[in-house]
Amino acid sequence: MEFFVVQLLNSLSYGLLLFMLSSGLTLIFSMMGVLNFAHASFYMLGAYFAYQISQHIGFWPALVLAPLLVGVLGAATERWGLRTAHKYGHVAELLFTFGLFYLIEEVVHLIWGRAPVDYRIPAALDFSAFTIFSTSYPAYRVFMMVMSVVMLLSLYLLLTRTRIGLIIQASLSHPHMVEALGHNVPRVFMLVFGGGCALAGLAGVIGGNAFVTEPGMAAAVGTIVFVVVVFGGMGSLAGAFIASLFFGAVQTFSVALDHSLAGLLESLGVALDTSSGWYDVLSLSIAQMAPVLPYLLMVLMLVFRPMGLLGTRET
Amino acid sequence: MLDVSDLHAYYGKSHILHGVNMRVGASEIVSLLGRNGAGRSTTIKAVMGQVDKTGSVRFKGSEIGGLPAYKVARCGLGYVPESREIFPTLTVRQNLLLGQKSTGQKGRWSMEDMFRLFPVLRERAEAPAGVMSGGEQQMLTLCRTLMGDPDLVMIDEPTEGLAPKIVELVARLFDEMKNRGLSILLVEQKLTIALKICQRLYVMGHGQIVFEGTPEALLANEQIRKEWLEV
Numbered sequence A: 001m002e003f004f005v006v007q008l009l010n011s012l013s014y015g016l017l018l019f020m021l022s023s024g025l026t027l028i029f030s031m032m033g034v035l036n037f038a039h040a041s042f043y044m045l046g047a048y049f050a051y052q053i054s055q056h057i058g059f060w061p062a063l064v065l066a067p068l069l070v071g072v073l074g075a076a077t078e079r080w081g082l083r084t085a086h087k088y089g090h091v092a093e094l095l096f097t098f099g100l101f102y103l104i105e106e107v108v109h110l111i112w113g114r115a116p117v118d119y120r121i122p123a124a125l126d127f128s129a130f131t132i133f134s135t136s137y138p139a140y141r142v143f144m145m146v147m148s149v150v151m152l153l154s155l156y157l158l159l160t161r162t163r164i165g166l167i168i169q170a171s172l173s174h175p176h177m178v179e180a181l182g183h184n185v186p187r188v189f190m191l192v193f194g195g196g197c198a199l200a201g202l203a204g205v206i207g208g209n210a211f212v213t214e215p216g217m218a219a220a221v222g223t224i225v226f227v228v229v230v231f232g233g234m235g236s237l238a239g240a241f242i243a244s245l246f247f248g249a250v251q252t253f254s255v256a257l258d259h260s261l262a263g264l265l266e267s268l269g270v271a272l273d274t275s276s277g278w279y280d281v282l283s284l285s286i287a288q289m290a291p292v293l294p295y296l297l298m299v300l301m302l303v304f305r306p307m308g309l310l311g312t313r314e315t
Numbered sequence B: 001m002l003d004v005s006d007l008h009a010y011y012g013k014s015h016i017l018h019g020v021n022m023r024v025g026a027s028e029i030v031s032l033l034g035r036n037g038a039g040r041s042t043t044i045k046a047v048m049g050q051v052d053k054t055g056s057v058r059f060k061g062s063e064i065g066g067l068p069a070y071k072v073a074r075c076g077l078g079y080v081p082e083s084r085e086i087f088p089t090l091t092v093r094q095n096l097l098l099g100q101k102s103t104g105q106k107g108r109w110s111m112e113d114m115f116r117l118f119p120v121l122r123e124r125a126e127a128p129a130g131v132m133s134g135g136e137q138q139m140l141t142l143c144r145t146l147m148g149d150p151d152l153v154m155i156d157e158p159t160e161g162l163a164p165k166i167v168e169l170v171a172r173l174f175d176e177m178k179n180r181g182l183s184i185l186l187v188e189q190k191l192t193i194a195l196k197i198c199q200r201l202y203v204m205g206h207g208q209i210v211f212e213g214t215p216e217a218l219l220a221n222e223q224i225r226k227e228w229l230e231v
């Protein structure tokens, strides 16, 4: 029970973090039709910028400055990179973001090296928030959850209550029409791309120190975010939300469970031939399977429901 | 008011318009007729800045050929596409508000005017536009563009697939637009309403203008009608 509650809180905070990434990715996809392979690279930049800034002026300024910086970088990427690539079609755009992913990784290698950097939880938040049964729960995890919920609520209000939000929503279905009505859609694209990157950057700021800040983090998180978006349905914010929480739980729980199919069958009284090759497969624990589990679930989703959980596109 | 000369348009490598010349005067209603695939929609998309083109497009005396679509719209050109393109998840009211180029833009048309002309829009004001019928969506598309207070509106096959009763409503809106001094470039395939309301017309075939004149002149010219209009 205690294990369950703690893991549930952990999966919630991780799931919300995933949603900060997948919401931007899916919004950018449904608006511009481009799947940004480098989305998680902006998450990584958020973490590194926050590390660098907090070295000089502390964590709190970094919490504000790093996402802003990442957002500006993202907007510039759209304005002077993606917009040009767009003229040559979706394949060119995809290749552009692919190249960007490796470019950012190499730049991070150059500046901060290949080893993890010492980006830490600020002392002001490094205490135990409360105790569940006998386990104390870290305040920083609570802070992560609060930050994510506040950001996502603001995003929701921005999209539904403001004029720019309406323009964004309209551009999801008919960008050309929105432009023909006199709205500067190219600028809206730039803002959405920049905003999505800023959100990813913020996730990096609050996730980089809770987990680890190293050059491989973009690839590691990027693939999971990709799985989340495909699973939830490309272009669906609600789908991305459900899938984020779901994969947050899958990843958190699976690494901690050492149950296996063999164990289950044996506890049901099924006699197994321990010398057969199949026994090894059956006795793989869930924890051992954890790394493949997300991909397995994604492949199954694509086979049985190619548009994803709540997606509408056939692709 | 609108002066198009030697307009060529392209979709990728395919060359669709071959030197179109056309003009629409102030407060004038002009029709652009032709069969499926003649290039009528392409012509107005090219004027709007939404397809690759060469040639000159002048509006109110200045060249707008190189401008992006949103700047063309801000010059006072309105566009009502044939595919309607309402914003399905937004309410009818929100759709109309997005027709305005900025919050609270004042012009010839108010939300109240729209509701008076088409009471069904008032009834459905808070419903998502996506659940409305095809005819209601067509009214919404027209009204949405008018909310931006254009001086010239290019309307692509507005009566396609509409019940006669709704066609009548749409025709009434055209009268109202005329009374308020708007110019209209109406793309049609059928001659019925086009001949009734327009002062001048063009017939297009294979990406070129093949006839220009008054409705009477077209009615008198059986050869043009046989060759370029009737199916």
Ligand SMILES: Nc1ncnc2c1ncn2[C@@H]1O[C@H](COP(=O)(O)OP(=O)(O)OP(=O)(O)O)[C@@H](O)[C@H]1O
Pocket (backbone or CB within 6 Å): B011, B014, B016, B034, B035, B036, B037, B038, B039, B040, B041, B042, B043, B082
């Ligand atoms: N997006 C596109 N890509 C390539 N070719 C196109 C595209 N849109 C139209 N065309 C081609 O351009 C030509 C002119 O099309 P256009 O839509 O302008 O015709 P139209 O006169 O409006 O007729 P209708 O609306 O009845 O089809 C057609 O041959 C059509 O196949």
Ligand SMILES: [Mg+2]
Pocket (backbone or CB within 6 Å): B040, B041, B042, B082, B156
């Ligand atoms: Mg057409």
